[in-house]
Amino acid sequence: MFDFLEGYDVLGAFWTTVQLTVLSGVGSLVWGILLAGMRVSPVPLMRGFGTAYVNIVRNIPLTIIILFTSLGLADIFGVTMGAEDFKIQGFRLAVLGLIAYTAAFVCEAIRSGINTVPLGQAEAARAIGLSFSQTLRLIVLPQAFRAVIGPLANVLIALTKNTTVAAAIGVAEAATLMKSMIENEAQTLAIGTVFALGFVVLTLPTGLLLGWLGKRLAVKR
């Protein structure tokens, strides 16, 4: 029944999907936190940049961003991410594009978390002489994070699925292999089902684990 899987490295393709997800996930978390910090900072210029970035980037389709990294950044501006080989270059460019896009959503999730922290917390922190960055780092963000584990899990699941867009620039992840298999085997439904299940296997545990964690760590107010 599953003889059409023979000769294909399905697990290897999904491993690339996992690598894309993890690297982009970590990167977009870091960049997203920085963006969220900018959006709530007292400096108008940084606030303006953060707002502009989020509103522009999250409204551009991911396919266009990913294609731009390859056809625009690499071909026209010569940004090859230190790789001559198209396979490595494509992977790195895809991670870059996914980070740029996902960070906008991470930023908004974190900012919503910051809004759940009562104003008194920040005022108290300022009253004992903490600077803005200290207030954010020590008082506000730790509380904000515990409130937004659920929404961040959604962003992570969306990111896992969005990695399939990297197929557009030839990254050898799951969707790319699926295209090859459909081309050779002419079994759209069976192959599609296998890959759909693969993504459920990847994302379902993520959702369950982070959902449970979010409930445990939430700050009861």
Place this chain on the structure above:
Amino acid sequence: MKLRKVTAASAVVLALAVSVTACGGDKKDDASGGKKIKIGIKFDQPGLGLKQPDGSFSGFDVDVATYVAKQLGYQPNQIEWVETKSADRENALQRGDVKFIAATYSITDERKQKVDFAGPYLLAHQDLLVKKGSNITKGTDLNSKKLCSVTGSTSAQNVQKTIAPKANLRPLSGYSECVAGLQSGAVDALTTDDSILAGFAAQDKYKGQFQLVGLKLSNENYGIGVKKGDSTTVDKINKALEKMVADKSWDKAVKDNFGPARYKNEPAPKIGDIVK
């Protein structure tokens, strides 16, 4: 009372659904009687199947399909063109969305298990498109070159497996992106079937810039896909194709669509004669 309403409502919905599908079925029967015929082609391949900005269609596949439809009793204005992308072709035939498909559809054993093929009507080969004056002359030259193809396509897989495993292969989502890269110098060569390459090279905006290397890296027997088991249609199409070759319409279609690229086409293949 409430339950009764729901039951009544669902009965109405069900009845409607049944009658609507019944209508749909009737229409389909009409189509074979002489009203409209649905034919699957590609919309994005210059020289083979291309949708023009004004909504008309051009290309070799389109010409062949038009000729075949005429032999089946449909005038060109009775044809409804349907886009069948590579991944949809088998399903479109199985569902009966289209009567037949002429869309660079290579006859392979795997596909024969799902659909029936008439033809072949054209023998194409995997080839390379390079800039004029390029020093790429054989397949192994690619090992140190940058090569572009479409993600998952047979041609891309061939290069990786047999022709030049060390080639720096860049799979993109469409051939148009590859041609743009070839023009800008981002890649050294583009690989797929020579008929498709010739179609691109013959486009007005690229005329005279590219050349085909002429390597014959594989044999692609383009057939006309028909729903599995529909042998009457297969026979009719085969007859039409034979006639098309006999009255020279076939040669004219090749010349019209690939001429400007100086594409050295194979002679018209014999029906059922598949070159491995």
